[in-house]
Amino acid sequence: xxQDSLRLGAFFYATGHHIxxxxxxxxxxxxxxxxxxxxxxxxxxxxxxxxxxxxxxGSGIRDGNLRSSERTAxxxxxEPVTLLSALAAVTSRIGLVxxxxxxxNEPYNVARRFASLDHLxxxxxxxxxxxxxxDAEAANFGDDAIARHADxxxxxxxxxxxxxxxxxTWDDGAxxxxxxxxxxxxxxxxxxxxxxxxxxxxxxxxxxxxTPQGQPVVVQAGASGPGKDLAARTAExxxxxxxxxxxxxxxxxxxxxxxxxxxxxxDDLKVMPGLFPVVxxxxxxxxxKFEELQALIDPAVGLALLERMIGGFDLTGYALDxxxxxxxxxxxxKSRQQLMFDLARREGLTLRQxxxxxAGARGHSQIVGTPAQIVDEMEERFRAHGADxxxxxxxxxPGGLDDFIELVLPELRRRGLFRTxxxxxxxxxxxxxxxxxxxxx
Numbered sequence: 001x002x003q004d005s006l007r008l009g010a011f012f013y014a015t016g017h018h019i020x021x022x023x024x025x026x027x028x029x030x031x032x033x034x035x036x037x038x039x040x041x042x043x044x045x046x047x048x049x050x051x052x053x054x055x056x057x058g059s060g061i062r063d064g065n066l067r068s069s070e071r072t073a074x075x076x077x078x079e080p081v082t083l084l085s086a087l088a089a090v091t092s093r094i095g096l097v098x099x100x101x102x103x104x105n106e107p108y109n110v111a112r113r114f115a116s117l118d119h120l121x122x123x124x125x126x127x128x129x130x131x132x133x134x135d136a137e138a139a140n141f142g143d144d145a146i147a148r149h150a151d152x153x154x155x156x157x158x159x160x161x162x163x164x165x166x167x168x169t170w171d172d173g174a175x176x177x178x179x180x181x182x183x184x185x186x187x188x189x190x191x192x193x194x195x196x197x198x199x200x201x202x203x204x205x206x207x208x209x210x211t212p213q214g215q216p217v218v219v220q221a222g223a224s225g226p227g228k229d230l231a232a233r234t235a236e237x238x239x240x241x242x243x244x245x246x247x248x249x250x251x252x253x254x255x256x257x258x259x260x261x262x263x264x265x266x267d268d269l270k271v272m273p274g275l276f277p278v279v280x281x282x283x284x285x286x287x288x289k290f291e292e293l294q295a296l297i298d299p300a301v302g303l304a305l306l307e308r309m310i311g312g313f314d315l316t317g318y319a320l321d322x323x324x325x326x327x328x329x330x331x332x333x334k335s336r337q338q339l340m341f342d343l344a345r346r347e348g349l350t351l352r353q354x355x356x357x358x359a360g361a362r363g364h365s366q367i368v369g370t371p372a373q374i375v376d377e378m379e380e381r382f383r384a385h386g387a388d389x390x391x392x393x394x395x396x397x398p399g400g401l402d403d404f405i406e407l408v409l410p411e412l413r414r415r416g417l418f419r420t421x422x423x424x425x426x427x428x429x430x431x432x433x434x435x436x437x438x439x440x441x
Contacts (some may be wrong), residue, residue, distance in 0.1 A: 006382055006417050007270055007389025007431060009097070009239075010045040011054045012038065014077040016396035017276055018360040019305050020296035026399025032077035035086055041398055042087045045094055048405045049419050051430040052095030052126060053087075054219075054239070054391055055080035059104045059137040081113050088121035095427030097126035097219055097237075103152055104132055104141050107162035108202055114216040115167060115208045123212030123426035127163075128219040128239065129230075131156050134312060153226040158197045160218070160234050165193045167215035167436075169205030185209070213428050214436030223251065231269070232258035236433055239391055240273045241363040243343055248273065248386030270388040270431055273381075274364030277374050278395055279407045290368045293395055294356060302355035309358060311337045320352040339363045360395055371411040379417060 014032030015022035022029040031037035045053050057080045080098035088096060096117065100110055110127070118125035131152040132138070138146045146152070174189025193204030220235035222228065231238045232255055242248035256266045278293075280286030299320065307315050313327050324344040340363065344354050360366060365381075367374045381387045394400025412418040424430055 004416075005419060006378065006387075006412065007051045007272055008418065009052045009054045009095075009272055009389070009391040010041070010050045010401065011056070011274065011391045011393045012041055012397065013056065013393070014397075016400060017362070017393040018293045018395040019301055020293060020298070020359065021396040021400075023296045024293060024396050024399070026402075027396035028398060031397055035078075035083075037397075038078075038083060038087060039090050041401060042091050042094065044398065044401060044405065046091050048409055049422055050094055050392075051389070052097050052124075052427060054097045054128065055083065055099060056128075057099040057101075058134075059101055059132050060134075060140045061136060081117060084125075085117055085120055088117065088124070091124075092122070093124075093422045093425060095124045095126055095217070095430060096121055097128050097217070097427075099128040099130055099221075101130050101132045101137075102156040102159040103147070104137065107159050107200055108166065108204075108206070110159075111163040111166035111206055112208055114163075115206060115211050118211035118213055118216045119208065123428070125211070125213070126217035126219050126237065126427055128221060129156065129160060129235070130221055134308075149224070150226065153222075153224075153230065155199050157230060158199045160230070162193070162195050162197075162200050162202050164215065164218075164234070165195060166202070166204055166206040167211070169193050170208075170210040172210055172214070175209045213426050217427050217431070217433070228255055228258060231255060232264070233262040235269055236428075236431065237270050237272055240271065241339060241361075242273050242365065242386070243339065243346075243363070245381060245384060245386055248381050249384050252386050267432070268434065270433075271386075272389045272391050273387050274361065274393050275378070275390040276361035276364055276366045276393045276395065277404055277408065278360070278366075278368040278400070279371055279374055279403045281370065281407070283369055283373070286368050286370060290360075290395075294359065297356065297359055299352070299355075302359055303351070305359065305362070306340070306351065306355040309337070309362060310340050315351060318351060321350050324349065324351055324354055361393065364393060371407045374408055375411045375415065375417070378412070379415065382417070 015029055016027050021027050028037045042053055084096040084098050114125050114127045133146060135145045170190045175185045177184055190205045193202055195202045217236045218234050219237040219239060220231035221239045222230060223240050238255060240251060242251055252271050255271060259266060259269060278286055278290045280289055303315055307313060310327060318325055349357060367377050378390060392404055394404060409418065413420060428435060
């Protein structure tokens, strides 16, 4: 794909990204537990030539106490690598990116899981590396509270090194399957890892050979200082949330500059912020679609979403139509908490206005308008070096995805900003990334 073209991900949240999207008639509300729904969405995204589809995940129900049964609509869905393994069989070109935490997994299992997905898909796998952030997740693994932010990132740094090391314990072409000589693989084609660190001791090698991409693509979502350092050192895609063009260009420039410290080229990493579009053939139509979704929000659900976004603080004692209170720094997702506070202060929002503001995009960019208006903002951010592409977050599935494909993609293509067909068969190929090579390769 040309370097002057956007990369696009289709971010599938089982019931759509709007918090009340499952209640809307354009949503297949049972999607989180029905494989055929995901098959249909994935095949639509592939027919539209998206670079990748993206699945988020967590290690439990992360919405605290369930004050409303509505909230479980966003809490029941398939484990993502299992799901993408199924989708690999019914797609052939689109990249397959799944979220897996470094906090409650072991590196050998993660390395094997994603190497298997890369083989199963013919070179289309990507691992979205995250650290878990909530006490609710910790409680599922024998802990009363989540580890400190700094400790989670220290573990993540070593975790990703072990995974990368395991993927590199096999050389390209190590498996030869020579019946005549009786040699299945080259005796010097793989080797132990022998990693011994603070958090992990892993002998290796991995028990699956080097993958079609050399190694799966590494995706990162952290925006804190440690998160950006980890991304600059290891990631090939960064999924981020920026509200303004100035924030986007500052984040983009900072991240790309950090890469030089680790001997990496700026083009080795693609910044793909989230984008929540609500599109209509006219501005009035788009606004009416959005207001229809907003009217479906239960205040208890909206407040609960906001509590999670600001780090798990209980807001029930505060007036919904009063200001957003001053709260201490969270131990959870620090960058998202700061984004919420910055947004509320910049726009003078009350608690109610803030949860309404984030009910769809949850802190990511939100554009409600015509195809031209949406593409104007996408192009501006791309040309200003605030993004290399976008992770599209449909309000409902399949309705929001259908709207984007039908209305926005033609405008992107008319401006020469997006492909009309795939030029490659692997996720690395779609991204224009350099092939991964083993040490010395």
